[in-house]
Amino acid sequence: MKDGKLHIQFACTANQGRSPVAEAIARRAIKELGLEDRLDVSSSGTQAESINNRNYDWNGMLYVLDKGLDYNSEAEDESKAEPGKGSPIYTPTEKDLVRSVISRRVTEDHYNSSEELREIIDSLIRKTAVALSSYEHEQRGIYLREQGLELGETGKPTVADETIDLFLAMDPRNAGRAREILKGLPAVVTTLHEFVGEEKPVENAWGHALPSIYKEMYSRLQAYTENAVRKAAQHNI
Structure with missing residues (x-):
């Protein structure tokens, strides 16, 4: 109580x-x-x-990056009845790397053993999380305004x-x-x-x-x- x-x-x-x-x-x-x-x-x-401090484990990183690709495909796909307003998160080169990570062609061992690779992937994680959170907050704001909350x-x-x-x-x-x-x-x-x-x-x-x-x-x-x-x-x- x-x-x-x-x-x-x-x-x-x-x-x-x-x-x-x-x-x-x-x-x-x-x-x-x-x-x-x-x-x-x-x-x-x-x-x-x-999560709020962006301390993702490897599986968490895969989840976030995968969501980033989903976000891109939905935002760019004109065949969708209701496309999102988000801009693509990744450049073509970055998108290829993200796909390699998600498909496990780039592994957790690769990530841990290469400081250069780790810095690149970490920057992509930050970039992805910011983009996804920004869109979520936008949609949350729309609902709150509509409801007067x-x-x-x-x-x-x-x-x-x-x-x-x-x-x-x-x-x-x-x-x-x-x-x-x-x-x-x-x-x-x-x-x-x-x-x-x-x-x-x-x-x-x-x-x-x-x-x-x-x-x-x-x-x-x-x-x-x-x-x-x-x-x-x-x-x-």
Whole structure:
């Protein structure tokens, strides 16, 4: 409990996209339903410290670079019904190197043994993350303006907080990490979609250059979050 209220914490990976928006949606719902004296909400990221500081492991680097290629192809493909507005992230030479890394023709051993190669790939990782994050923040801003919502602090890591009663993760991966972090504490840890009886999790749209994917994600997030507030108010967690 937090100040005598049921404390709900929403969490995604970096506490940049899904969970801080869920927190803002929940705060509005709590106010509209007159539940300020019963519920309190916060948000966090189960890997916020490493992701926000760009401390990717090898598999994380592959994921980010792969998302960069997806972003490019979607942004440049005129056959898409709703192409993104992003510019290509890589030059043709850089794109060839990224493909070599993702296909494992350039391996982790190559990366670790060559300082020159490591500097090149690290610069591509930074370049990719900045481009993808910029697009994500743009889409997040569009949704927030449409809804009249304001974000609180972002980038907060998930910590062993004994005041948390209900921990709602955006997807099973985040829930698994949270169970390790909150092990031994009384918090109920589950996914947001399971808590509200839905089958589909709120998957991360990060790395996609199609606005429709973000609209779908935020629409699902809003419906699930508002239902979660109502359910939490009705049940003794």
